[in-house]
Amino acid sequence: MSVQLALSAALSGLRTTQQQAALLSHNIANATTPGYVRRDLALSASVTGGQGAGVKVDAIARKVDELLIRDARYETSRYTGQEARASALADYALVLGQPQDERSVSTLLSKLQQSFARLHDMPNDDAAQNAVVAQAVALTQGLNNAAEAARTVETDARNRLQNSVDTVNASLQRIGELNGAIASLDAKGGDTGDLRDERDRLLDTVSEEIGIRTYSRDDGQVVVMTRNGQTLLDGQLDPGEKPLTIVGNDLMANGSRLVWLGSGTPPTGTNPSPDTEIQTGRIMGYVQTVKQDMPRALAQLDELAAGIVQRFRSAETDPDMTKPGLFTDNGAAYTTTAGLASRIAVNNLVRTESWRVQSGVLALAALPAGDQTQIERFSAAFTATTGAFAPGLDLPTAATTLGDYATAMVSVQQGYRTTAESEMNSRKISADTLQSARLNRDGVNIDDEMQKLLLIEQSYGASAQVVQVAGRMIDILLQIKG
Known part of the structure; x- marks a missing residue:
């Protein structure tokens, strides 16, 4: 190899190592930049006239695993x-609560049943009558709040x-x-x-x-x-x-x-x-929230509300079903199930005249003191299993009490939540594992880059040494010729 070729090869090595050092510095500077992919120089031997003339840079390689x-x-x-x-x-x-929570619909229904049991022991006690009315109001508000929460979640999902x-x-x-x-x-x-x-x-x-x-x-x-x-x-x-x-x-x-x-x-x-x-x-x-989860939740609430309205209306002695009973559809008699959980309310007659929970909401006059007949009819509404619930809601459809249906509804909704969270956590593990593999494969490892920088430093020094030696050789040749 001639001195000229040696000098040319050494100079190409200097230029290449300079580019490598610059690229490694760029890699290190972007080590924490999200989405940055490590760069390498694609190198190949430079050949001139059939003889090796150093190294050349073909491209800056950005290699990723697609x-x-x-x-x-x-x-x-x-x-x-x-x-x-x-x-x-x-x-x-969170709004619906667990079956045992004070705010859950199943608990509110159970408390209403308990208040009727106490009224049975004290049918003419004003406090016991007012307690029944208060619990009935709390139950309707619980259904209203749950329905509002479902619609709020659905609206939020649409906005998101x-x-x-x-x-x-x-x-x-x-x-x-x-x-x-x-x-x-x-x-x-x-x-x-x-x-x-x-x-x-x-x-x-x-x-x-x-x-x-x-x-x-x-x-x-x-x-x-x-x-x-x-x-x-x-x-x-x-x-x-x-x-x-x-x-x-x-x-x-x-x-x-x-x-x-x-x-x-x-x-x-x-x-x-x-x-x-x-x-x-x-x-x-x-x-899925808009199309499946919240419509199903609202349908479950509406079915429970319809069951409550109808079973307590059937407990009245008045056969005219066009008149509202203890629970109403926004003050009117029951007509349709859709949206009922938002409209269910306690009959205003009861709210102003609490004696009607002992004598009947539609009674023309109060029953004799100590008469428990109507109270027993109302209490039977909690244990009745007549009147099938709508199918397709992941809940019991027939031979089910109001309490069992309410408990099943709250439990199944909590089950949806826990299942979804469990699946979410499982998928997060898979996602994090693959993201880590991607980062390790395509990202910047500072320790590796620093080791490469040391090698580049050595290569640069060696190429510089070749240039110095070639320069001295040329000087000697010029002296000889002189």
């Missing part, structure tokens, strides 16, 4: 979806759903912009690492909100789809364009319905199942 990223996003998306649902169920269960949709749209808009920038820079041979990092962070954000699949085109642009294949982004978006929208009760993806958010069957077409159309992400959790 399969690991896909799995990590999927598990994180499953976790965020379950987290959103578990949070909503917990909010409702809209926020998630806005987050997805904003992220996709920026991802589209990055697609264009990456494709342009790639064509010029520039470094797109930082742009790809930002795009991956945004894709992580989108996947937390809604389950997605992605694939990259040859020009570096990424295509984003829902997990069932509905395209959300292909290339770039026009300014203000929104791939996800909520129109009325329709959650739409580029004009196609993903989920019908209303009750019953959508006006046209087939109602897609959230389990197949939106499989993961917070949006799935909010959709």
